[in-house]
Amino acid sequence: MAGIYIHVPFCRRACHYCDFHFSTNLKNTEPLVASILKEIELQKAYLKGESISTIYFGGGTPSLLPSSDIEQILNKIRAYHSIENESEITLEANPEDLSVEKLTELKFIGINRLSLGTQSFIDAELKWMNRMHTSAQATQAIRNAQNLGFDNISIDLIFGLPDQTKQDWKFNLGSALQLNVQHISSYGLTIENKTVLGNRVAKGLQKQPDDVLAAEFFKMNMEVLPKNGFEHYEISNFAKEGFISRHNSSYWRGIPYLGLGPSAHSFNGVSRQWNVRSNAAYISTISKGKSFFEIEELTETDRLNEQIMIGLRTKWGIEKAKIEAVKSGRWNELKSNLNPNESRLFTIDDTSIKLSNFGKLVADRLASQLFFG
Numbered sequence: 001m002a003g004i005y006i007h008v009p010f011c012r013r014a015c016h017y018c019d020f021h022f023s024t025n026l027k028n029t030e031p032l033v034a035s036i037l038k039e040i041e042l043q044k045a046y047l048k049g050e051s052i053s054t055i056y057f058g059g060g061t062p063s064l065l066p067s068s069d070i071e072q073i074l075n076k077i078r079a080y081h082s083i084e085n086e087s088e089i090t091l092e093a094n095p096e097d098l099s100v101e102k103l104t105e106l107k108f109i110g111i112n113r114l115s116l117g118t119q120s121f122i123d124a125e126l127k128w129m130n131r132m133h134t135s136a137q138a139t140q141a142i143r144n145a146q147n148l149g150f151d152n153i154s155i156d157l158i159f160g161l162p163d164q165t166k167q168d169w170k171f172n173l174g175s176a177l178q179l180n181v182q183h184i185s186s187y188g189l190t191i192e193n194k195t196v197l198g199n200r201v202a203k204g205l206q207k208q209p210d211d212v213l214a215a216e217f218f219k220m221n222m223e224v225l226p227k228n229g230f231e232h233y234e235i236s237n238f239a240k241e242g243f244i245s246r247h248n249s250s251y252w253r254g255i256p257y258l259g260l261g262p263s264a265h266s267f268n269g270v271s272r273q274w275n276v277r278s279n280a281a282y283i284s285t286i287s288k289g290k291s292f293f294e295i296e297e298l299t300e301t302d303r304l305n306e307q308i309m310i311g312l313r314t315k316w317g318i319e320k321a322k323i324e325a326v327k328s329g330r331w332n333e334l335k336s337n338l339n340p341n342e343s344r345l346f347t348i349d350d351t352s353i354k355l356s357n358f359g360k361l362v363a364d365r366l367a368s369q370l371f372f373g
Contacts, residue, residue: 007261063093160214317354
């Protein structure tokens with residue numbers, strides 16, 4: 001099985017914290033969609049005939065596209081790939097785009113999972129982020145989707161905003177739980193260069209987020225969400241039983257996937273490739289039949305370290321079978337690199353190394369200590 005990701009690089013407005021590839025110029029949506037359709041043809045052999053179990057429209061804001069464009073892309077994928085009957089087909093969406101009419105169209109064309117960029121249920125926080133929707137709009141969009149039969153809904157939340165309090169975060173978690181969604185992605189705010197927020201912090205116009213307080217918010221996630229039926233299956237992701245994101249899990253489990261659209265990445269087990277990070281360059285090179293991506297062949301060390309990095313972030317942990325599949329004998333070497341003085345950070349058995357809740361607070365540091373040189 002394999003997955004397909006489609007990057008739709010358009011937004012109506014730039015969020016102050018976001019460094020993903022996107023454009024607020026919506027004039028080129030038609031040639032961009034045409035280029036994605038052409039890329040599907042050009043890359044039809046990349047997954048070597050593997051059946052497709054997940055399709056994910058990300059961005060950017062895919063819900064900006066007319067439903068007819070999304071349907072065109074799905075039909076083109078079906079023309080060149082075998083789609084499994086119970087495939088997961090996700091669309092990222094902003095609440096302000098999800099009218100009852102739009103939701104009805106999306107359901108009709110086969111979207112069966114929605115991922116909403118809710119981010120907060122506090123209007124002042126949404127305004128600070130430069131989001132276009134209000135808390136009321138987010139709530140209404142979720143309820144409308146549920147009323148129309150969408151039963152696999154994920155929402156994004158961001159914690160660690162400057163001046164955010166524990167009471168604020170408790171309110172956000174409580175608001176999410178009241179809506180009875182199936183999946184919650186909860187991300188700590190990071191300061192990225194070349195964003196509005198990054199520039200403000202660099203100029204001293206905005207204070208840095210409080211890392212200590214952000215850690216407390218993360219602990220609240222690990223306490224509150226599991227008590228309410230959510231499994232903490234990846235550092236930033238919580239799901240009710242049966243609703244783990246199959247597409248995102250494929251990234252963490254090393255399952256091949258094809259990325260379509262500008263800046264999209266692909267992985268086939270032995271190499272990675274990424275498309276040009278420019279809408280204009282992507283459209284131009286596709287139309288001229290020129291190369292539009294770069295390839296990196298993964299070394300043995302690359303593959304081992306990826307298993308460490310992604311494995312530690314998940315409930316499955318670093319798996320012995322996957323380490324040994326890359327290179328026999330490396331499992332014992334990996335275990336010997338664990339610091340016994342930090343035993344409260346992880347659990348280890350004959351098949352895997354997993355983080356404890358304490359360890360999840362320092363996952364990246366622990367991973368870097370275990371990397372093979």
